[in-house]
Amino acid sequence: MSWLINSSIGRKVVQSLSGLFLILFLLFHMCMNVVLIFNYETYDFLANEILGANWWAIVGTLIIALGVVIHILYGIILTLQNQKARGKDKYASSSKTPQAWSSKNMFVLGLVILIFVLLHLYQMWYEMQFKELFHISGARTDGAQLVAEKFSQLWVVVAYIIGFIGLWFHLTHGFWSALHTVGWNNTVWMKRIKVLGNIVSTIICLGFIVVAIAVHLGYSNLLG
Amino acid sequence: MDKDINITVKVWRQKGPKEKGHFETYELKNISQGSSFLEMLDILNEQLINEGKVPVVFDHDCREGICGMCSLYINGHPHGPDEDITTCQLHMRKFNDGDTITVEPWRSAGFPVIRDLMVDRTAFDKIIQAGGYVSVNTGGVPDANSIPIPRHDAEAAMDAAACIGCGACVAACKNGSAMLFVAAKVSQFALLPQGKVEAARRAKRMVAKMDELGFGNCTNTGACEVECPKNISITNIARLNREFLKAKFKD
Numbered sequence: 001m002s003w004l005i006n007s008s009i010g011r012k013v014v015q016s017l018s019g020l021f022l023i024l025f026l027l028f029h030m031c032m033n034v035v036l037i038f039n040y041e042t043y044d045f046l047a048n049e050i051l052g053a054n055w056w057a058i059v060g061t062l063i064i065a066l067g068v069v070i071h072i073l074y075g076i077i078l079t080l081q082n083q084k085a086r087g088k089d090k091y092a093s094s095s096k097t098p099q100a101w102s103s104k105n106m107f108v109l110g111l112v113i114l115i116f117v118l119l120h121l122y123q124m125w126y127e128m129q130f131k132e133l134f135h136i137s138g139a140r141t142d143g144a145q146l147v148a149e150k151f152s153q154l155w156v157v158v159a160y161i162i163g164f165i166g167l168w169f170h171l172t173h174g175f176w177s178a179l180h181t182v183g184w185n186n187t188v189w190m191k192r193i194k195v196l197g198n199i200v201s202t203i204i205c206l207g208f209i210v211v212a213i214a215v216h217l218g219y220s221n222l223l224g
Numbered sequence: 225m226d227k228d229i230n231i232t233v234k235v236w237r238q239k240g241p242k243e244k245g246h247f248e249t250y251e252l253k254n255i256s257q258g259s260s261f262l263e264m265l266d267i268l269n270e271q272l273i274n275e276g277k278v279p280v281v282f283d284h285d286c287r288e289g290i291c292g293m294c295s296l297y298i299n300g301h302p303h304g305p306d307e308d309i310t311t312c313q314l315h316m317r318k319f320n321d322g323d324t325i326t327v328e329p330w331r332s333a334g335f336p337v338i339r340d341l342m343v344d345r346t347a348f349d350k351i352i353q354a355g356g357y358v359s360v361n362t363g364g365v366p367d368a369n370s371i372p373i374p375r376h377d378a379e380a381a382m383d384a385a386a387c388i389g390c391g392a393c394v395a396a397c398k399n400g401s402a403m404l405f406v407a408a409k410v411s412q413f414a415l416l417p418q419g420k421v422e423a424a425r426r427a428k429r430m431v432a433k434m435d436e437l438g439f440g441n442c443t444n445t446g447a448c449e450v451e452c453p454k455n456i457s458i459t460n461i462a463r464l465n466r467e468f469l470k471a472k473f474k475d
Contacts, residue, residue: 003472007431007432007435008401008431008435008439008440008441009431009464009465009468009469010472012441012442012465013465013469078441078443081440081441082398082399082400082401082440082441082443084333084438085332085333085334085399085400085401085438085439085441086331086332086333086398086399086400086440087332087333087400089245089331089337090331091297091300091328092234092236092247092328093297093298093299093300093328095300095301095396095447096299096300096301096305097300097301097450098450099446099450100445100446103443103444103445104398104445106443173444176444177443177444180444180461180462180465181444181465182465183462183463183465183466183467183469184462185459185462186462186463187459
């Protein structure tokens with residue numbers, strides 16, 4: 001299996017599969033957030049009973065963390081190798097080749113998302129699962145209330161939306177590119193996959209943004 | 225109508241592979257818009273020779289867009305601003321009176337500059353030598369109907385085979401990746417029965433050689449496809465990925 005490290009296509013497959021796995025996680029996370037709009041109690045039940053500090057939630061968290069670490073690590077390796085392959089001399093006339101903006105800026109977009117994720121983990125995950133797991137005092141079991149508190153601050157909502165917009169650009173290229181890399185593409189499917197990628201990234205990011213704004217404006221816990 | 229134009233050309237001059245290069249600016253008067261870009265460079269070189277200076281070195285051969293010898297990164301585009309042509313097919317009518325034209329060599333770690341605008345593209349030959357051929361003895365000419373090939377496959381193989389190996393894909397790629405070239409060369413065989421026999425070996429060896437020679441990792445920006453003078457589609461890259469993965473999983 002050394003080709004997953006030594007071969008360019010192998011490295012890209014790792015990047016592609018870890019990315020696709022994280023897209024699945026994002027879809028799940030977004031669905032769970034949408035519950036906030038309807039009922040806080042259900043959200044807390046899901047967060048504490050279904051997830052919480054149960055062994056399966058911890059295993060799940062570790063797998064997701066592994067996915068994130070692999071995706072970032074390979075992203076850095078690929079970017080460094082690509083800069084080296086480009087050579088020392090840069091073009092004086094800058095490239096006029098039309099390309100999708102996001103496709104050229106995946107690394108920068110990834111950095112935006114990483115900064116956002118660190119903020120998010122500190123604000124939410126650290127307060128909930130982490131504190132409970134390591135028996136640090138002040139672990140929050142009222143997850144919905146915590147979210148409502150955080151999102152009542154405007155700067156938090158703005159920061160999150162910036163993160164989600166970065167994510168949207170990252171995913172619009174990432175989705176079809178990942179499928180292309182594992183070989184699932186041809187002249188017929190190219191357009192379909194790109195459209196599908198736009199739909200998936202819009203659903204994910206719009207879901208997150210709508211929840212953040214709804215909670216901020218008080219349009220949440222509607223059935224509570 | 226074609227006019228005579230006055231232009232300024234900014235050309236990359238570099239004495240050798242290890243020397244430090246720089247741009248030099250030349251004025252050219254009364255260049256017919258009907259002349260080709262390479263003819264313009266010929267006129268420039270004649271002017272330089274008459275002035276007792278060293279002419280600009282650039283690659284060219286057939287001058288009809290089929291040999292893959294000409295290169296040049298012109299005003300931000302490999303093979304210049306026109307679509308689906310090589311540099312030798314580029315005409316001066318694409319430029320206006322008073323324009324400054326920047327002419328650079330392909331820039332990529334895989335294609336080191338030999339001199340001025342000429343780069344070393346033997347890396348592509350090495351990739352082909354690694355597996356870009358059919359080594360089975362096909363014997364005499366069989367009956368045309370004995371090996372039926374679907375029309376779509378034949379067309380796709382022919383489209384991939386249109387690659388002339390000029391290296392514009394590498395020059396356009398922000399990652400200096402040679403994936404479009406390798407994908408075209410793998411595809412032209414992988415689609416046909418004669419090529420299928422060695423498909424797994426070919427994909428693995430050509431990709432390994434490409435990586436070894438210092439080309440970058442493809443990130444699917446699609447710049448190669450846009451600048452390719454022969455319109456090679458990046459769906460060939462998906463096929464190469466497929467062929468490579470199939471080969472690896474078979475091991």
